[in-house]
Amino acid sequence: MSKIGVIGAGKWGSALAFALGQENEVYITSRTPRDVENFVSLEEILKLEYLVIAIPAQQISSWLEDNFVFNNQKILVAAKGIEATTGRFLNDIYKPYVPDENIAFLSGPSFAAEVIKSLPTALVINSHNENLSAKFATFFPPFIKTYTSTDVMGAEVAGAYKNVIAIAAGICEGLGLGKNAAASLISRGLVEMQRFGYVYGAKEESFVGLSGAGDLFLTASSTMSRNFRVGLGIAQGKSQKEILKELGEVAEGIGTTYALNKIAKNKDLYLPIATEVYKMLEGEDPHISLKNFLSN
Ligand SMILES: NC(=O)C1=CN([C@@H]2O[C@H](COP(=O)(O)OP(=O)(O)OC[C@H]3O[C@@H](n4cnc5c(N)ncnc54)[C@H](OP(=O)(O)O)[C@@H]3O)[C@@H](O)[C@H]2O)C=CC1
Ligand SMILES: O=C(CO)COP(=O)(O)O
Numbered sequence: 001m002s003k004i005g006v007i008g009a010g011k012w013g014s015a016l017a018f019a020l021g022q023e024n025e026v027y028i029t030s031r032t033p034r035d036v037e038n039f040v041s042l043e044e045i046l047k048l049e050y051l052v053i054a055i056p057a058q059q060i061s062s063w064l065e066d067n068f069v070f071n072n073q074k075i076l077v078a079a080k081g082i083e084a085t086t087g088r089f090l091n092d093i094y095k096p097y098v099p100d101e102n103i104a105f106l107s108g109p110s111f112a113a114e115v116i117k118s119l120p121t122a123l124v125i126n127s128h129n130e131n132l133s134a135k136f137a138t139f140f141p142p143f144i145k146t147y148t149s150t151d152v153m154g155a156e157v158a159g160a161y162k163n164v165i166a167i168a169a170g171i172c173e174g175l176g177l178g179k180n181a182a183a184s185l186i187s188r189g190l191v192e193m194q195r196f197g198y199v200y201g202a203k204e205e206s207f208v209g210l211s212g213a214g215d216l217f218l219t220a221s222s223t224m225s226r227n228f229r230v231g232l233g234i235a236q237g238k239s240q241k242e243i244l245k246e247l248g249e250v251a252e253g254i255g256t257t258y259a260l261n262k263i264a265k266n267k268d269l270y271l272p273i274a275t276e277v278y279k280m281l282e283g284e285d286p287h288i289s290l291k292n293f294l295s296n
Helices: 011-020 057-067 090-094 130-137 152-174 178-199 204-208 210-219 226-235 240-247 252-267 272-281 286-294
Strands: 003-007 025-029 050-053 074-077 103-107 121-126 144-149
Touching: 003 011, 011 025, 011 050, 057 090, 057 252, 074 090, 074 130, 090 103, 090 152, 103 130, 103 152, 103 210, 121 130, 121 152, 121 210, 130 144, 152 178, 152 204, 152 210, 152 226, 152 252, 152 272, 152 286, 178 204, 178 210, 178 272, 178 286, 204 210, 226 240, 226 252, 252 272, 272 286
Parallel strands: 003 025, 003 050, 050 074, 074 103, 121 144
Antiparallel strands: 103 121
16 A cells, blocks of 8 residues: 555546545645545645646646745656647656656546546556556556556557547547548548657557557547537637636646647657647638648
8 A cells, every 4th residue: 555646636536536545545635625535735736646637738837837846756647748839749748857766657448427427447657668658557556557668759649639529529420420530530630640740759569559559549439528518619610718618627628729830840740630729729711721631
């Protein structure tokens, strides 16, 4: 039994606290205080050796700057996204605060709503430090099968990019374009994210496995996904503001789309689906954008 601190009591942080709490002593904290078991102050959590951080990618940089004090903690990053304003990956953002050997990244198909019901789930723990991944793997309960990998970039790219493809898939569904279109969009999305990942040295195995195909198939085919629901909202002609208000939770695909657009311009990369999603988030008519993309 280990002591683990979870930072961020949103959907994913709470589900992970529940899962990890099956066989460990788990404490949780969040920006907004909650009346939940083992809720403690941030100060208390930061004293623990093992931390899971479930703060979204768009907020983590300022959170680290304002709150984090490194004390040789071992960190498991649970967020999936690329910073919109800078195009930075999470491992870059954490770098000035946590050394490589102390950090791991969680990936794989895992709706919080199913984890909190103890439904069977498979996750990948990605770290350059294989001992650390192996250690984090021991914390999970039997209903979560864990795999480990050293392909941090692959896990990061896949986890972030699948959210963008999920938005596109939601638009496709919302426009009633059919299952043929959805399947072609998802498979081309997988190729697009893999090609993008190679630019950063990501490995093929992450894209064909749980972190890539697994998470993409889950998110891009279900209304349980917030990003998929963002796509449905776009297809209905709703504004980004309206969609986010209705959602009431984070949809990392939006910020990641802006990040990808920035990176594509800087590095002159061809990211066709991400580019169409960007245009639609910026107000282009989805009937034109997605239909054009799917036809000759
Ligand atoms: N939900 C899911 O099924 C999964 C989510 N993820 C990823 O996990 C991450 C978190 O998602 P999820 O928990 O679902 O999102 P939620 O919207 O449910 O929760 C967001 C969390 O982030 C915290 N937060 C937001 N802004 C700030 C800030 N400026 N400073 C500090 N804390 C902040 C919130 O704190 P508070 O509420 O206390 O204000 C809350 O704990 C995302 O990257 C998501 O992609 C990954 C796998 C599965
Ligand atoms: O990452 C997730 C499942 O693996 C959650 O996806 P959404 O954020 O789209 O709900």
